[in-house]
Amino acid sequence: MNGEKAISVLDQMRLPNGAYTASVSQDYGYVWIRDVIYTVLPFLHTACGRYEKAYHSLFDLFRKYEWKIDIHTKKKPVYLHEFIHSRYARDLTELHVEWGHAQNDAIGAFLWGVGEGVRKGKKVIRDERDLQIVQKLVHYLDCLQYWQAKDNGMWEENMEVHASSVGACVAGLHAVKMLVDVKEDSIHKGEETLRFMLPRESETKETDLALLSLIFPYRIVDRRMALAIANHVSSKLERQYGCIRYEDDQYYNEGSEAEWCFGIPWLGLCYRELGMMDKVQEYIKKTMMIVPENWEVPELYIGGKNMPNKNTPLAWAVSLSYLFLEGSGEGRQYKIQ
Numbered sequence: 001m002n003g004e005k006a007i008s009v010l011d012q013m014r015l016p017n018g019a020y021t022a023s024v025s026q027d028y029g030y031v032w033i034r035d036v037i038y039t040v041l042p043f044l045h046t047a048c049g050r051y052e053k054a055y056h057s058l059f060d061l062f063r064k065y066e067w068k069i070d071i072h073t074k075k076k077p078v079y080l081h082e083f084i085h086s087r088y089a090r091d092l093t094e095l096h097v098e099w100g101h102a103q104n105d106a107i108g109a110f111l112w113g114v115g116e117g118v119r120k121g122k123k124v125i126r127d128e129r130d131l132q133i134v135q136k137l138v139h140y141l142d143c144l145q146y147w148q149a150k151d152n153g154m155w156e157e158n159m160e161v162h163a164s165s166v167g168a169c170v171a172g173l174h175a176v177k178m179l180v181d182v183k184e185d186s187i188h189k190g191e192e193t194l195r196f197m198l199p200r201e202s203e204t205k206e207t208d209l210a211l212l213s214l215i216f217p218y219r220i221v222d223r224r225m226a227l228a229i230a231n232h233v234s235s236k237l238e239r240q241y242g243c244i245r246y247e248d249d250q251y252y253n254e255g256s257e258a259e260w261c262f263g264i265p266w267l268g269l270c271y272r273e274l275g276m277m278d279k280v281q282e283y284i285k286k287t288m289m290i291v292p293e294n295w296e297v298p299e300l301y302i303g304g305k306n307m308p309n310k311n312t313p314l315a316w317a318v319s320l321s322y323l324f325l326e327g328s329g330e331g332r333q334y335k336i337q
Contacts, residue, residue: 005295006322010039013315015090017060018053022087023299023311030095031088033058033106034154037113038316041217042323044120051117055124058110061092062133073139077102084140086156100152102159104144105213107137108168112218115175125179135180141169147189153202154210155245163197164210166190171218194221199228201246207232208246209263215270223274230270238263241290241301255304261290261297262317265324272327284325291321 013021015031022028022035036054043051062069062084069084077083083101085094114134117124125131146169153162170190173182194214198221201208212233215226237243243263245251252258268283291297297317298308 002295003322003326005293006318007042009295009313009318010315010322013039013313014050015057017092018050018057019061019090019092020054020315021090022316023314025311028299028311028314029090031090031092033061033086034103034109035316037106037109039319040113042319042326044116044122052122052124055114055117056126057092059126059130059133061088062137063129064092065094066133066136069133069136069140073136073143076143076145080152086152100156102149102151103153103156103165104141104146104149104151105154105162105165105168105210107141108146108165108170108172109213111137111172112168112175115172115179116217118179119175131180134176138173138176138180138182138186141173142183142186145189147186147193154213155251158204160202160204161193161197162202162208162210163194164201164208164213166193166197167211167214167218167220170194171214171220174220198225199232205246207236209233209237209243209260209266210245212263212266212270216266216273219273226270226274230267230274233263234267238267241306243267244303249303252300252309253303258300258303258309260300260317262314262320264290265321268324269320269327272324287321287324291325295322297321 012024019031020036020039021030022032040051040054080101084107086101086103086106087095089095114124147166148161150159150161151165152159153165170187173187200206201211211229214221215229233243239259242259242261244257245260249257264283265287268280268287271279271283295318296313299311299314299317300309301307302309
């Protein structure tokens with residue numbers, strides 16, 4: 001498959017400030033912190049500058065709302081608008097619409113991406129003020145007591161303790177502990193929560209597509225748990241065009257749960273982490289079946305209709321598909337300009 005097309009599709013959603021909109025559709029023409037972080041994962045290993053520029057834009061976003069972070073490093077947010085917002089307008093200003101902004105996984109993901117970028121030698125941190133933002137986000141998670149905090153989770157839905165959110169925070173704190181002050185006890189409490197909860201996602205969800213993040217990209221579970229998570233997702237959630245997020249998901253459900261396209265390459269990336277190359281080959285074939293020639297990978301196929309929804313292409317669906325196929329040797333490796 002022509003990987004250059006994938007980068008070209010992603011560039012359609014790249015803004016002048018370096019951030020990315022989630023899609024080109026009217027509903028998803030916004031900037032989500034989490035989506036940006038997953039979208040730029042392919043650029044972690046390239047010299048094109050897209051990774052650094054994306055993080056600089058997110059740092060600028062946090063600087064703009066530093067006053068809010070300052071408040072909630074000492075006082076827990078109560079109302080959803082008090083949490084660090086999860087989505088923004090294209091100019092990185094808050095949208096004053098009621099939303100499920102309690103998404104601790106997005107903050108954990110950002111911290112992880114900063115630490116991982118620095119580890120790969122990227123100039124993600126520009127100056128002392130960026131470091132101060134990292135420190136304040138660590139204090140924010142501590143103030144929330146993220147290890148026992150109910151949040152809206154990756155899918156922005158009901159408030160409960162999500163293992164995927166706790167895991168993202170654990171990964172983020174581990175990643176930045178060489179950059180700023182992180183209490184080991186804070187990490188330990190998150191790890192204890194995971195030991196208690198996994199392989200469940202939450203009180204209401206036995207398994208969930210979001211749990212794959214603990215295997216890739218975060219790599220914070222041992223092999224036994226990673227196998228349990230991957231096998232639960234593949235056996236219970238995998239469908240023809242992707243994976244459902246969890247059983248009885250009502251989003252775009254018109255007779256059955258919607259099938260999220262990025263679930264297939266995401267499972268493939270997880271099996272690659274596990275060194276299970278027979279499974280990798282299986283998921284290469286499955287991924288190539290759902291990636292169109294033009295690389296405009298949809299968000300999902302509407303449940304019961306076998307047709308994509310309007311959020312096509314979805315930035316991080318393109319990104320995970322590209323990352324998996326290129327990293328698996330299916331595409332020609334080339335220098336991204």
